[in-house]
Amino acid sequence: MHNKEKIVAAATALFEESGLEALSVRTVAQRAGLSTIGIYSHFKGKQGLLNALYIKGCELLLNEIEGVTGKTDSDKILEASERLLDFSVSHGAYYRLVFNPTAHECIPSEEAATAFNQITHKLSSLTLPIHKKFPTPEKGSASASHILALIHGFVSLNDTGIFAYNSSASESRSDGQKTSYSLPWKDRALQAIRLHVYAIAATQ
Template sequence: MATRHGHGDNHSRERFLQAALTVLLKQGVSGLTVRSVAEAAGTSTIGVYTRFGGRNGVLDALYERTFEMLHEKIRAVPPVSGDPATGILALAHAYRRFALDSPARYAFMFEQSVPGFDPDPDLRAFAQRSSFDLLVDRVAPVTPSGRDPNVTGYLIWTTMHGLVSVELTHRARNPPPKWFIETTDDAYDEVFGAGIRAMINGLDLELA
């Protein structure tokens, strides 16, 4: 999906977006400046201003692009025929892996990591369609009659998000004394899966 924000030809814009992603991955959100993006793209700051209008334009375009990437990651997870719970769990694991692949990217998408940056409502709606709505589509067929599948999806989504966010925090720091989870990917993956399964089971979804 082509980014809606900014001006100029698509090839040049793509080069700047790739540069912004590189800066985000290597320097974190604090490194996202017009100058750093221009340097990563091998051009002057004038090019960034021409195509995006400034730093906020770059951030808007990058926000949209990162949710496009998450959408592709989640959409690539097929439902499991006859086993919707496993399909939902597989989607959740894809979300976790996306977060672990780049904590800086995840923080940019889901935390207020850039002071003063607030994506416009259209971008927020796009982010919802690209991520949360895909989970709702998966849980809607197994949500009991009379319940709102958006609420069902929200409860699973927030469980996913909470478990991943805490894991990222612990991975970035030394674990507290006598921490009960081994600091290995397998150990956190097992706890993550147990948490999602517990939420699925607790919602009494019509899985049979």
């Protein structure tokens, strides 16, 4: 394994284990078994490491979207949305770095920005087909932005813990009584996304 690969592997391991708080040129160098000079020669310091992780996160997110197998256009969008919601839990550190880089002192490079654009482009390609009347790239892009906004909105709300205090809903039974049931935050998110997708499809 070349030194650059060792550095990326070390940074990834630290990032996944303890988040960005544990990431520094010194800790990465120690994990990789290299000197700090070696880090600077390949990545120009912590900012370069953050960009490498940002790009890695984008690649993982893109893989999730590309893995959809839904039969209908709407199914594909909903499956992609669910995959991204799950990703925010299973790879929380990557998700938050990609969707809120400035909060983690990351300034995406041109290469990193291109990696993120691949995510939005792929999601746009999934949303475009639901615009049966006069489908245009602009419509696909706008719909993809709306879907991402809904996803990130629910992820952000979940991060605040709001759903832990407001996780119950109720419905009327045939006998007029009400029964309570739990509605997890991810189900609420998918419900909102489903309504948005179906609303677009209904106008076509």
